[in-house]
Amino acid sequence: MNGMPLYWRVCLINGLVFVVGTAALALAPVTVSATVLVSEAVVLVLGLIGIVVLNSMLLRTSLAPLDRLARLMDSVDLQRPGRRLPESRNSAVEHLVHGFNAMLERLELERGRSNAMALEAQEAERHRIARELHDEIGQGLTAVLLGLKQLSSGVPPAVQQDLLEVQETARATLDEVRSVARRLRPGVLEDLGLQSALAALATEFSAHGMRVRRVTSPGLPELGAERELVIYRVAQEALTNAARHSEAAGVRLSLQRQGEAVILEVDDDGTGMRAAEEGTGIRGMRERAMLIGAELTVGPGESGTSVRLAVPLERR
Structure with a gap:
């Protein structure tokens, strides 16, 4: 039959x-x-x-x-x-x-193609916004700081303290604008490579009160711009989730080669996922991983949440 x-x-x-x-x-x-x-x-x-x-x-x-x-x-x-x-x-x-x-x-x-187009458009929009923040808002705040500095010498002593406070507020705002622009467009990734970009990312989060311990193995193979960008964005999102949602005090950021793959691991000591549904951040990481044929695993770690990205190496 x-x-x-x-x-x-x-x-x-x-x-x-x-x-x-x-x-x-x-x-x-x-x-x-x-x-x-x-x-x-x-x-x-x-x-x-x-x-x-x-x-x-x-x-x-x-x-x-x-x-x-x-x-x-x-x-x-x-x-x-x-x-x-x-x-x-x-x-x-x-x-x-x-x-x-x-x-x-x-x-x-079709989903892979549409995700690739959407993420490419997202990266282009990130670059545009970062450029406008740096060129327009950043330069405008710099001009404000220069103007306040010139005014400080000609105002009465009673007003100088208030003027200094305004200067400090403008300077802090300028620093925050530059920090947002760096997160939107990781220029260090394009200029100095993946390991330097991850080091800068770890330093940035450590400066905000969360200890980030970075572990990398020497002699990592060349991955290409697209794969390096995916690794960087996954690490960035994992660190952001650890800081915002896991209440983590310390994070271990690891990038090492294991066999025919490069493994990114982000392990925090926070409260864990608490059986919550995956949000847009984790779904975005999965979509990025699919674009390069990588495998993303998000789950409980030894003490908090563990994010693991396995990027297979190209066979020559």
């Missing part, structure tokens, strides 16, 4: 079961009286139960791939790609399973 449509396969199974049941009743030395006796009723009921059980077993074998397909459809997650239903040439629903697997491949491919 290989290759037979499911409808005709079910009809054939039912037909064979009824034929077997009819032949068994015809050939068996059993008679039925005009008034059905108890013993005759028991035989008929047992025969009916046997037919139903045999029919259900045969149908279950034929329809089992549909149950597996339904379970896979309930659990499929495009952010965790690669799950497929095993195909079998002996399956009555082979064409349905093959079509579903092909649909998953198309959806993952």
Whole structure:
């Protein structure tokens, strides 16, 4: 019955079961009286139960791939790609399973393309905003500071203290604008490389009260601009989550090579994820990881939350 449509396969199974049941009743030395006796009723009921059980077993074998397909459809997650239903040439629903697997491949491919376009547009927008912050707002605040400095020499002593406070506020605002611009566009990543960018990132978070211990192995292979940017953004998001949500006092930031992959690990000593649903930050990290074929794992660590990104090396 290989290759037979499911409808005709079910009809054939039912037909064979009824034929077997009819032949068994015809050939068996059993008679039925005009008034059905108890013993005759028991035989008929047992025969009916046997037919139903045999029919259900045969149908279950034929329809089992549909149950597996339904379970896979309930659990499929495009952010965790690669799950497929095993195909079998002996399956009555082979064409349905093959079509579903092909649909998953198309959806993952289209999602990957759309994510790549969205993240590329996001990075371009980050660069634009960082440039405007630096060139317009930063230069404007610098001009304000220069003007306040010139005014400070010509104002009465009673006003100088207030003027100094305004200067300090403008200077703090300028520093914050520059810090935001650096986070939006990691120029150190483009100029000095990934390890220097991670060192600057660790220093920045340490300056805000969270201890960041950085562990790197020497001689890391060349990863390319796209992969380095994904590693940097994942590390940045993981450190941000540790500072904002985990109430962590210390974080271990590690970048090392293990076999044919480069592993980024961010482990904090905070309160953990508390069984909360993944937010937009973690989903964004998963989408970035998918773009470069990396594997992202987010879960409980030894004392807090652990983020692990495994970036496979390109085979030459």
